[in-house]
Amino acid sequence: xxxxxxxxxxxxxxxxxxxxxxxxxxxxxxxxxxxxxxxxxxxxxxxxxxxxxxxxxxxxxxxxxxxxxxxxxxxxxxxxxxxxxxxxxxxxxxxxxxxxxxxxxxxxxxxxxxxxxxxxxxxxxxxxxxxxxxxxxxxxxxxxxxxxxxxxxxxxxxxxxxxxxxxxxxxxxxxxxxxxxxxxxxxxxxxxxxxxxxxxxxxxxxxxxxxxxxxxxxxxxxxxxxxxxxxxxxxxxxxxxxxxxxxxxxxxxxxxxxxxxxxxxxxxxxxxxx
Amino acid sequence: xxxxxxxxxxxxxxxxxxxxxxxxxxxxxxxxxxxxxxxxxxxxxxxxxxxxxxxxxxxxxxxxxxxxxxxxxxxxxxxxxxxxxxxxxxxxxxxxxxxxxxxxxxxxxxxxxxxxxxxxxxxxxxxxxxxxxxxxxxxxxxxxxxxxxxxxxxxxxxxxxxxxxxxxxxxxxxxxxxxxxxxxxxxxxxxxxxxxxxxxxxxxxxxxxxxxxxxxxxxxxxxxxxxxxxxxxxxxxxxxxxxxxxxxxxxxxxxxxxxxxxxxxxxxxxxxxxxxxxxxxxxxxxxxxx
Numbered sequence: 338x339x340x341x342x343x344x345x346x347x348x349x350x351x352x353x354x355x356x357x358x359x360x361x362x363x364x365x366x367x368x369x370x371x372x373x374x375x376x377x378x379x380x381x382x383x384x385x386x387x388x389x390x391x392x393x394x395x396x397x398x399x400x401x402x403x404x405x406x407x408x409x410x411x412x413x414x415x416x417x418x419x420x421x422x423x424x425x426x427x428x429x430x431x432x433x434x435x436x437x438x439x440x441x442x443x444x445x446x447x448x449x450x451x452x453x454x455x456x457x458x459x460x461x462x463x464x465x466x467x468x469x470x471x472x473x474x475x476x477x478x479x480x481x482x483x484x485x486x487x488x489x490x491x492x493x494x495x496x497x498x499x500x501x502x503x504x505x506x507x508x509x510x511x512x513x514x515x516x517x518x519x520x521x522x523x524x525x526x527x528x529x530x531x532x533x534x535x536x537x538x539x540x541x542x543x544x545x546x547x548x549x550x551x552x553x554x555x556x557x558x559x560x561x562x563x564x565x566x567x568x569x570x571x572x573x574x575x576x577x578x579x580x581x582x583x584x585x586x587x588x589x590x591x592x593x594x595x596x597x598x599x600x601x602x603x604x605x606x607x608x609x610x611x
Numbered sequence: 612x613x614x615x616x617x618x619x620x621x622x623x624x625x626x627x628x629x630x631x632x633x634x635x636x637x638x639x640x641x642x643x644x645x646x647x648x649x650x651x652x653x654x655x656x657x658x659x660x661x662x663x664x665x666x667x668x669x670x671x672x673x674x675x676x677x678x679x680x681x682x683x684x685x686x687x688x689x690x691x692x693x694x695x696x697x698x699x700x701x702x703x704x705x706x707x708x709x710x711x712x713x714x715x716x717x718x719x720x721x722x723x724x725x726x727x728x729x730x731x732x733x734x735x736x737x738x739x740x741x742x743x744x745x746x747x748x749x750x751x752x753x754x755x756x757x758x759x760x761x762x763x764x765x766x767x768x769x770x771x772x773x774x775x776x777x778x779x780x781x782x783x784x785x786x787x788x789x790x791x792x793x794x795x796x797x798x799x800x801x802x803x804x805x806x807x808x809x810x811x812x813x814x815x816x817x818x819x820x821x822x823x824x825x826x827x828x829x830x831x832x833x834x835x836x837x838x839x840x841x842x843x844x845x846x847x848x849x850x851x852x853x854x855x856x857x858x859x860x861x862x863x864x865x866x867x868x869x870x871x872x873x874x875x876x877x878x879x880x881x882x883x884x885x886x887x888x889x890x891x892x893x894x895x896x897x898x899x900x901x
Contacts, residue, residue, distance in 0.1 A: 422790060423789075424786055424789065443789070444789040444790055445789055445792050445795075446792075448790060448792040449792055453790075454790050456786070456787060460784050460786070460787040460790075461787070462779065462780045462783045462784060462787065462788075463783065464783060465776065465779060473777065473788075473793075476773070476777060476791045476793055477792035523791075527791070
């Protein structure tokens, strides 16, 4: 994306009013885009040690959007999320979030800016209780915000009532679905603007996945929480997503609205077995 | 009456051993580092207490907070300057580095204090509670109580405070901890500092009870290792359980018919092998803690 044109330009170029006003409109549009795109990824490359996994990734998540990232095993979905949340360093490219350049920031700082990452495999603190896990999710909140943390905890319990029942239980003793619930609840406790969820449905029963998605839908709609959902279950993801990206071998090969991609020939043959 | 005396001796010694292993257990459990310089920290604690007692006339027990503060700072610096570099390196690297640190610290102690045996004689040394034939020395009783108190305090700190929970979380899953916004470099420095402070406390209490010289660091590292394997990682109470079992080897088992004294180490390691066979995670080691 080009940086916005300087505002003074149209005024000085009075002889070419048409092109000038077009430039102005372009500049305004571009400005607007800067305001609305919560997450902007440009030409991002990263990987592990010597192995490059992501190639020239560009994508956007706007405020209030549910964006899905779909692709096969090993396509680089988890690597992308880990790079966005700062767990892995970016090699080339830019990541901007909520007006900040977070390309080279540490994970510890990025979560403070409002980007929360629910990692693949839940990664709960299994020898701690459910409530302790949730409270660690609010670690970024300074001491003295006890009231706000309590309120956040109440909201998470209201949204995911099962967690309230299990609050004193060790996280490691929960069922898979409850663990995913706990992981999502923990991710919400930092009061994020954008929630990255890696493999929500992996290993869970369809009923559980439905429940989780409805809960997420609720916060997505009521609170305007933006979501970037990584899914292997392409059908589930595309049905729910406003927009989606298809990632193959570390490249983004398709993008579009969820419903458009559901109809897409390539998607249907490669991922939906049609 | 002998049996009661033996049991009392066992409890006192076992609790003291908990203090020896507490810091070692914390650092191993949270940072996954087997700190071979742990005995050297005990040594520094012992000589700091000795120096404070002979030069400043500070009682080792009363000076315990000072010794711990000194060791905390030493541990923090060592972590920041050295350990940080190997925290994600292969296991062997951490062994090499902490072994090197152990040699360095022990030699500096020897340079400052010579290799003579040192001991502290307080006004109350040799005094104790006497109940019939049962004798409980004050200093040993106090050391055992402080050891249990330190165990309880560490456990409460880890379980009940925000920072303590952050330490546990970092030990369980460092990347997940980072995603919570936990600064793991600070957590590691704090953990290592606490480990050194607890070693210092153990040293200050040991020098009050036994003569000390700079060659003894390695002995205590080895004992801490066995105690932690016996008791299990993941909770400070594991160090106490391990300490008590280890204490058996020196107090109770030698009195059994047909065994006799002189086999302390053999018995201790036999117990370790036994526990590893029956319960590989240690007596109190936690299942979810890996």
